[in-house]
Amino acid sequence: QEVVPEGIQISLKLKKLGLIDLPIPCIDIDGTHIGSCDYDGQHLLDFGAEFLCPDYFPEGQACTLPLNPGMYGGEPLTITFGDLPDLIVDLLASGTYEAFAHAYRADGSEMTCIRVSAELE
Numbered sequence: 001q002e003v004v005p006e007g008i009q010i011s012l013k014l015k016k017l018g019l020i021d022l023p024i025p026c027i028d029i030d031g032t033h034i035g036s037c038d039y040d041g042q043h044l045l046d047f048g049a050e051f052l053c054p055d056y057f058p059e060g061q062a063c064t065l066p067l068n069p070g071m072y073g074g075e076p077l078t079i080t081f082g083d084l085p086d087l088i089v090d091l092l093a094s095g096t097y098e099a100f101a102h103a104y105r106a107d108g109s110e111m112t113c114i115r116v117s118a119e120l121e
Contacts, residue, residue, distance in 0.1 A: 001069030007106030008041035008065060017096045017117075024097075041065055041103070051077065094120050 013036045014024035026037035033039070042065050045052070053063030056077070058070035097118045103111045 002111070003069065004041070004065060004067035004103070004111070005105060006042070006065045008111065009104045009106075010039045010041055010044060011102045011104065012036055012039060013100045015098055016093075017098055021098075096120075 015036075016022040016024065024035045026033055026035045045063055045065065049063045054061075056072055056074050057063060058068075058072065061068055061070060097120065099114075099116045099118070101114045101116070103113070105111050
């Protein structure tokens with residue numbers, strides 16, 4: 001178990017699974033990157049704080065980097081989105097998606113990688 005340090009960068013690659021897997025590109029919408037992009041770890045925490053913190057964090061862990069070792073998660077997460085641009089709706093039609101996230105320390109060395117599958121309805 002290792003502390004997730006300040007300065008962590010996340011490289012996310014998304015694809016929609018199907019007969020032919022469809023990579024999801026990085027899209028800039030009004031300055032917000034969505035999709036297969038590189039993200040600052042603290043920015044992701046700030047973006048998801050409303051629905052992640054404190055319910056999916058261990059007791060005593062602030063919703064900020066560094067993240068201490070512990071049990072994160074809980075019940076399956078359901079997120080309801082408001083109005084989305086047509087481009088995003090077209091890309092994120094219902095189906096099964098796979099995400100690979102690689103986390104890199106500030107010095108560029110890889111800390112970990114994660115694979116997640118999600119079903120959109």
